[in-house]
Amino acid sequence: MSELVDLNRAVMARNDELARALREDLAAAGTVAVNLMSAPGTGKTALTERLLTGLLERGTPAAALTGDLATENDARRLASTGAPVRQITTGGMCHLEAHLVRDHLNGWLPTGTRVLIVENVGNLVCPAGFDLGESLRMVLSSVTEGEDKPVKYPTAYRWADLAVLTKTDLAGPCEFDEDAFLRAVRSVDADLPVVRTSARTGEGVPQLLDHLERLAAGVAPAARRG
């Protein structure tokens, strides 16, 4: 004989609860976290460099956590901006989880930090399921990756708050069809805002900086969690 027991419990409950607590702790300290998600090579680190530099120039204290499977190369690169940067080496794990972020922030995040950029492991599949306590989730893809990234990775786009197109300075040589890209975004999420950026020319960077500053000041629309 056997019987059925209804557990009715969210699989991610433990991560989601940690993430919610982390978001509240960060908010109490006046910090907002931003989760950057993309495939490897899209330009998360280059954009993070631009954002850290820009925020510091505007007098907004900013810091970054950067996830990587094996190396500390990204942290070394980002440290040249002058912002506090810490590497999370996952030891092969394909995504960041809330407890990793919390453990790396404990005793490290400088008091007064307004914006914390969390650069996820380069992967558009696995990180999508893990809330890291962020207030804004950005999904990035570059013009060199083609127009159909959003329909190939619908979960990453559907759960994001903002889509960022990177390397727009290369759009011409790549014959990138921006209208097709925007149609692909709309087909997954009709309301997802899209920002065009180039870490090389600086296109779109001021717009993102404005958005982050509004978010830190509590005036930007809240993330579309749910």
Next chain:
Amino acid sequence: MHEMSVANEIVRSVRQALPDQEVLAVTVQVGVLAAVVPDALRFGWEVATAGTPLAGSRLVVELLPLPARCLDCGAEHLTHRPPPNPCPGCGGDLMPVGRGRELRIGTVEIEDGGPTAAGQEPSQ
């Protein structure tokens, strides 16, 4: 392959809720956009349960359809695949209404080890 993390979390959760029961099967409900591949999760289940009291139990994956509304004709339909999906009525784009992110442990089938279990003869 984060399905391994997901499988480990399900094992942990079930063992915590039902520490003393013999588990036969666990049902997991997965949304269309939950970022979980059922086959990878079933494989992860074998690995995650090995050497635990849940070894040999079945993992049943139930896919939850995602409600969507046609951007052209406004009709509502249930979709079973990630967007884009065409409207069965007019061919327009179906836009998901929710986020399809459900990932829940539903029912767990356990061996009934109570006093009335089969095999126990009435004393007479």
